[in-house]
Amino acid sequence: MGESAADILKHGFGEFRAFVNPLIAERARLAREPIEFVRVEGGVLHDAAGKSYEDLHGTQMLGHRNPAVADAIRGFLDSDVPNWFPSRVNPWAGRLARRLCERTGYSNVFFGMSGADAVEAALKLARAATRKPRILALTGGYHGCTFGAVSLMHDGPLHDPFGPHLPGVEKVPFDDVDALAKALAPGDVCAVVVEPIQGEGGVRSLSPAMIAAVCELTAKHGALLVADEVQTALGRSGRFLASEAWPRKPEIALIAKTLGGGLVPISAMLTQRETFERAYGQNFFIGESHNTTFGYNGLSCVAALATLDLLDDDLIASVARRGAEFRSLLAEALRGNPLFTEVRGEGFMIGVELVHAPHPWLSFEHFGMPELAHQPTIGPLLCYRLYARGFFAFVCGHDWRVLRLQPRFDIPDARLAELAKACREELDHLANLS
Ligand SMILES: Cc1ncc(COP(=O)(O)O)c(C=O)c1O
Numbered sequence: 001m002g003e004s005a006a007d008i009l010k011h012g013f014g015e016f017r018a019f020v021n022p023l024i025a026e027r028a029r030l031a032r033e034p035i036e037f038v039r040v041e042g043g044v045l046h047d048a049a050g051k052s053y054e055d056l057h058g059t060q061m062l063g064h065r066n067p068a069v070a071d072a073i074r075g076f077l078d079s080d081v082p083n084w085f086p087s088r089v090n091p092w093a094g095r096l097a098r099r100l101c102e103r104t105g106y107s108n109v110f111f112g113m114s115g116a117d118a119v120e121a122a123l124k125l126a127r128a129a130t131r132k133p134r135i136l137a138l139t140g141g142y143h144g145c146t147f148g149a150v151s152l153m154h155d156g157p158l159h160d161p162f163g164p165h166l167p168g169v170e171k172v173p174f175d176d177v178d179a180l181a182k183a184l185a186p187g188d189v190c191a192v193v194v195e196p197i198q199g200e201g202g203v204r205s206l207s208p209a210m211i212a213a214v215c216e217l218t219a220k221h222g223a224l225l226v227a228d229e230v231q232t233a234l235g236r237s238g239r240f241l242a243s244e245a246w247p248r249k250p251e252i253a254l255i256a257k258t259l260g261g262g263l264v265p266i267s268a269m270l271t272q273r274e275t276f277e278r279a280y281g282q283n284f285f286i287g288e289s290h291n292t293t294f295g296y297n298g299l300s301c302v303a304a305l306a307t308l309d310l311l312d313d314d315l316i317a318s319v320a321r322r323g324a325e326f327r328s329l330l331a332e333a334l335r336g337n338p339l340f341t342e343v344r345g346e347g348f349m350i351g352v353e354l355v356h357a358p359h360p361w362l363s364f365e366h367f368g369m370p371e372l373a374h375q376p377t378i379g380p381l382l383c384y385r386l387y388a389r390g391f392f393a394f395v396c397g398h399d400w401r402v403l404r405l406q407p408r409f410d411i412p413d414a415r416l417a418e419l420a421k422a423c424r425e426e427l428d429h430l431a432n433l434s
Contacts, residue, residue, distance in 0.1 A: 056404070058406025092296075093301050096305055105249065109269065111292075139172070174201065227254065253269075264303045330419075333420040354378045382430060
């Protein structure tokens with residue numbers, strides 16, 4: 001017999017603190033995050049007291065434990081087909097790749113297990129295809145925590161301790177067209193890696209001028225354009241890929257997060273057959289030189305196929321429309337509050353920028369955490385107050401002034417209205433304190 005869920009729910013949270021990462025556990029405790037969820041109903045998390053929470057992280061865009069994806073996984077496990085093929089020629093990977101290509105206009109797919117895996121695949125593909133050394137990323141970026149990806153990370157505690165970083169990586173200031181042009185001019189850049197909307201950088205969309213420049217200049221100088229769509233893809237921005245709206249299709253687009261329906265890990269690097277062949281087409285050894293053992297497993301692909309079935313054009317169009325309506329509602333609700341700056345984003349990828357009020361009491365120093373003294377508090381305090389209202393919201397990792405709201409796609413309108421009202425009332429409360 002396996003371990004019982006009841007026993008794990010009783011002891012496993014403490015075991016996480018003891019055996020996995022005490023700092024994550026302590027951070028969550030200090031921030032008073034709801035931690036001990038025991039049940040999912042209707043896509044929503046519940047704690048032992050029966051209180052429900054909307055998860056606004058964005059990873060579960062189809063709701064927690066989506067029943068259609070769970071059924072597909074269950075059906076696969078109940079069958080007798082192989083999950084893993086020693087040759088690596090896995091028919092489920094083949095079908096999923098075909099479906100992704102038909103949907104996006106790409107013609108070649110590499111599968112990984114995480115967003116960072118897909119980023120690594122892109123960096124290696126670009127180096128091997130172009131044989132050029134330099135890689136450009138933007139300040140404010142977040143591309144994951146493996147070595148290549150972390151080299152592209154915005155400077156700071158998630159990046160700095162790991163030097164020396166991947167040679168050849170340089171950061172261009174966000175949205176600085178002149179700096180991009182100058183960095184690309186020598187013609188020795190293999191890839192420019194950008195997020196269409198920076199997530200951890202503060203829900204910042206690339207400006208139309210920067211999009212035009214990055215599309216034109218990468219083509220001119222022979223660099224591959226990599227759209228890191230780990231946050232923006234699969235409808236989150238109101239389009240299947242946010243980069244669909246760009247004047248030039250990037251050579252590479254990266255997707256992850258909900259590709260496995262929020263239940264199993266899987267990521268994908270989408271590219272074109274000719275780019276793959278330029279990089280890896282010379283001989284059999286090179287053809288297998290980028291690989292991951294479980295990247296081609298049937299179970300993950302089955303979950304992703306079920307996810308693609310759910311993410312039809314109507315659902316994605318509704319994300320575009322409802323996202324715009326919710327952003328207006330939220331901006332209207334928050335207007336006039338002295339701590340509010342603006343609501344921004346696309347689709348259901350939404351950022352609320354707040355004022356960094358330098359109040360001596362509302363400071364991490366005052367809360368007994370001098371190492372965070374430079375960090376703004378209003379965003380984290382608003383998150384804290386939203387927990388009590390049944391909303392699990394976050395601030396952006398690189399910019400704590402910005403509240404990040406990424407609802408599931410089938411969140412009812414009434415719940416969005418409650419979220420706007422809760423943001424207004426709780427921010428009013430904080431404004432009165434400060
Ligand atoms: C834009 C972007 N790229 C890459 C990643 C890394 O994904 P993963 O955490 O699955 O490795 C993230 C993670 O949030 C991300 O936001």
